[in-house]
Amino acid sequence: xxxxxxxxxxxxxxxxxxxxxxxxxxxYQYFPDMYEPIGYxxxxxxxxxxxxxxxxxxxxxxxxxxxxxxxxxxxxxGYEDAKINLLSPIDYNDEDRAIGKELYGIYCALxxxxxxxxxxxxxxxxxxxGVPSYADRDITLGxxxxxxxxxxxxxxxxxxxxxxxxxWQVAHYAMELRKELIK
Amino acid sequence: xxxxxxxxxKGVLIPLFFITSLSFNFLFSQEEQILTGKKxxxxxxxxCHKVKxxxxxxAMRGVSEKYDREWLYSWIKNSASMIKSGDPQAVAIxxxxxxxxxxxxxxxxxxxxxxxxxxxxxxxxxxxxxQSLPVSSGGENTGNYNDLILIALVLVFLILTAMLILxxxxxxxxxxxxxxxxxxxxxxKDNIALSILSAFAKNQFLVISSVILLMLSSGxxxxxxxxxxxxxxxxxxxxxxHYSHKIHSGANKIECKYCHSSARVSKHSGIPSLNVCMNCHxxxxxxxxxxxxxxxxxxxxxxxxxxxxxxxxxWDEDNQVYTGKTQPVKWVRIHNLPDHVYFNHAQHVEVANxxxxxxxxxxxxxxxxxxxxxxxMGWCINCHRESNIDLKGNEYYKKIHxxxxxxxxxxxxxxxxxxxLECGKCHY
Numbered sequence: 001x002x003x004x005x006x007x008x009x010x011x012x013x014x015x016x017x018x019x020x021x022x023x024x025x026x027x028y029q030y031f032p033d034m035y036e037p038i039g040y041x042x043x044x045x046x047x048x049x050x051x052x053x054x055x056x057x058x059x060x061x062x063x064x065x066x067x068x069x070x071x072x073x074x075x076x077x078g079y080e081d082a083k084i085n086l087l088s089p090i091d092y093n094d095e096d097r098a099i100g101k102e103l104y105g106i107y108c109a110l111x112x113x114x115x116x117x118x119x120x121x122x123x124x125x126x127x128x129x130g131v132p133s134y135a136d137r138d139i140t141l142g143x144x145x146x147x148x149x150x151x152x153x154x155x156x157x158x159x160x161x162x163x164x165x166x167x168w169q170v171a172h173y174a175m176e177l178r179k180e181l182i183k
Numbered sequence: 184x185x186x187x188x189x190x191x192x193k194g195v196l197i198p199l200f201f202i203t204s205l206s207f208n209f210l211f212s213q214e215e216q217i218l219t220g221k222k223x224x225x226x227x228x229x230x231c232h233k234v235k236x237x238x239x240x241x242a243m244r245g246v247s248e249k250y251d252r253e254w255l256y257s258w259i260k261n262s263a264s265m266i267k268s269g270d271p272q273a274v275a276i277x278x279x280x281x282x283x284x285x286x287x288x289x290x291x292x293x294x295x296x297x298x299x300x301x302x303x304x305x306x307x308x309x310x311x312x313x314q315s316l317p318v319s320s321g322g323e324n325t326g327n328y329n330d331l332i333l334i335a336l337v338l339v340f341l342i343l344t345a346m347l348i349l350x351x352x353x354x355x356x357x358x359x360x361x362x363x364x365x366x367x368x369x370x371x372k373d374n375i376a377l378s379i380l381s382a383f384a385k386n387q388f389l390v391i392s393s394v395i396l397l398m399l400s401s402g403x404x405x406x407x408x409x410x411x412x413x414x415x416x417x418x419x420x421x422x423x424x425h426y427s428h429k430i431h432s433g434a435n436k437i438e439c440k441y442c443h444s445s446a447r448v449s450k451h452s453g454i455p456s457l458n459v460c461m462n463c464h465x466x467x468x469x470x471x472x473x474x475x476x477x478x479x480x481x482x483x484x485x486x487x488x489x490x491x492x493x494x495x496x497x498w499d500e501d502n503q504v505y506t507g508k509t510q511p512v513k514w515v516r517i518h519n520l521p522d523h524v525y526f527n528h529a530q531h532v533e534v535a536n537x538x539x540x541x542x543x544x545x546x547x548x549x550x551x552x553x554x555x556x557x558x559x560m561g562w563c564i565n566c567h568r569e570s571n572i573d574l575k576g577n578e579y580y581k582k583i584h585x586x587x588x589x590x591x592x593x594x595x596x597x598x599x600x601x602x603x604l605e606c607g608k609c610h611y
Contacts, residue, residue, distance in 0.1 A: 023417050023418060023419040023553070024418075024419060024420050024421055025418075025420070026415050026418055027411065027412065027413060027414060027415050027418070028412050028413065029412065029413045030409075030412045030413055032413075032521070034521065034522050034523040035521040035522055035523070036522060037522040038522075042451050042453065043453075043454065043514075051511070052511075053511055076284055105438070106438045106440045106441055107438075107441055107444075110435075110436070110437055110438070110441065118226060121435060121436050122435060122463070123225070125434075125435065126225070127435060127463075127467055127471075127472075128463060128466050128467060129224075129225045129229030129230070129466070130225065130226070130227070130228065130229030130230025130231065130466075131226075131230070132226065132227070132230070133226070136290070151462075153230055153231055153239055154230035154231060154238075154239065154465065154466055155230075155462075156458070156459075156461060156462030156463075156465065157458070157462075158462070160444070160456065160458065160459065161441070161444040161459065162444075163448075
């Protein structure tokens with residue numbers, strides 16, 4: 001009798017150990033010293049701030065490192081102003097072009113298409129509509145930069161994804177595409 | 184007219200059409216008109232107008248009845264000049280939409296505009312709903328299913344054994360109670376078994392080797408079990424919004440870095456902030472893509488998930504404005520190295536040019552995100568032993584590479600040979 005009971009108990013234990021794995025919960029850890037960070041980590045919760053999260057926006061009136069003040073307001077006047085007066089600070093060389101092309105492929109081509117004709121994959125699949133061809137818009141480097149910062153109508157801002165220099169590299173590349181299209 | 188009537192019977196046309204566009208019947212068949220109208224609408228107007236719903240501008244269906252044709256021609260070709268000239272209807276709508284400027288479209292002809300309006304008023308026939316039978320077999324859940332069957336079988340087996348033992352015992356009890364003497368046929372057998380056992384017990388070599396064998400095999404299992412402690416391969420938590428990489432990066436081919444943009448420049452890949460989602464989802468309010476009925480994900484389910492996104496960013500869909508009432512989405516973090524390890528995405532993604540998929544698996548096929556790699560030290564080290572360094576356009580590497588390749592006598596250096604196994608590189 002004892003043998004049989006033991007057999008059953010062992011089988012049961014084996015099954016329990018085997019079935020512990022639950023894909024929706026993290027696994028056990030063994031002596032997790034120095035596993036959990038003591039400092040705040042990216043996006044963690046924190047009770048130091050009122051809204052309970054660690055990621056905070058910059059304090060009003062301060063400028064984060066690597067950013068710069070953008071003087072043109074988010075309005076139709078600001079747009080027209082930037083179109084004429086905002087000039088590119090970079091001298092667009094081959095290296096810039098390669099980077100601009102790569103970034104354009106990541107951030108713009110899905111809507112604007114690889115050629116800038118407004119036939120990106122989202123347009124072709126009719127998920128996102130109303131993307132114009134660059135050829136149909138009267139745009140300049142300055143106006144593209146302005147649109148990347150604030151967005152325009154149905155297009156959202158891309159300033160969070162691209163740094164200042166990268167925005168200019170993309171703007172130059174987009175103008176290049178426009179030249180191709182108009183030709 | 185006869186031809187058209189037949190078409191109407193097919194349910195392709197609606198009566199509204201005849202009235203609004205009879206004059207062009209001889210130029211265009213209606214279908215073509217709708218098709219060209221749709222194309223024009225999608226390229227020029229869809230950014231601000233939706234057919235049925237208010238977007239940045241008003242809904243387009245019904246405008247052809249609201250205004251007369253000439254007014255519409257001149258409005259669409261140049262709305263600003265109409266507002267300037269003080270046309271009462273134009274000023275009214277301009278005020279209603281907070282003086283948002285509509286682009287001028289001098290390039291559109293009257294015919295183009297007629298096509299656009301025809302498309303806007305066109306109500307497609309209700310399609311005959313094809314009954315799609317859910318396919319059984321296959322799918323992600325088979326693994327689980329098999330496990331369940333196995334467990335059930337084992338349970339049944341256990342219960343059967345227990346019952347057999349019980350039955351045997353009661354039978355013996357009944358037999359002895361009714362005075363039947365059970366001639367134990369087992370006795371001689373037992374003796375044989377016993378004698379084998381005792382012979383075995385007396386043979387020390389056999390005993391020791393079988394004990395060692397037992398310990399080795401159980402040790403193997405214990406070791407295997409202990410080695411997976413702390414490894415989260417396959418970890419697949421439920422996220423607050425059912426966000427599907429399969430739909431975004433698989434079907435719609437959105438680049439990983441569009442959302443995980445900091446992978447290019449920093450240690451973290453990061454989870455996109457919700458304003459990145461809204462770059463697209465201001466316009467994509469409902470889901471019209473493929474369904475996954477097997478797992479119970481139909482269009483309504485997906486659309487509902489998009490509404491959750493709207494609730495989180497505080498987007499009022501009906502009025503197309505942000506309400507300012509936001510609540511952060513608490514994504515559950517999946518990949519997480521212990522704090523004593525330093526891993527940098529930019530180094531691997533930008534410098535080494537490694538595809539995300541090499542470490543994160545077939546993300547574009549994941550309906551629900553899970554951890555694909557073990558993320559153990561052995562995993563990192565293995566790859567560092569096998570991967571060569573990409574030297575393109577890097578003067579620093581060029582010099583050090585020449586010196587090191589002379590030292591090791593190889594053509595191409597692996598990460599390990601460049602020092603990628605030094606403890607301090609990963610532990611700090």
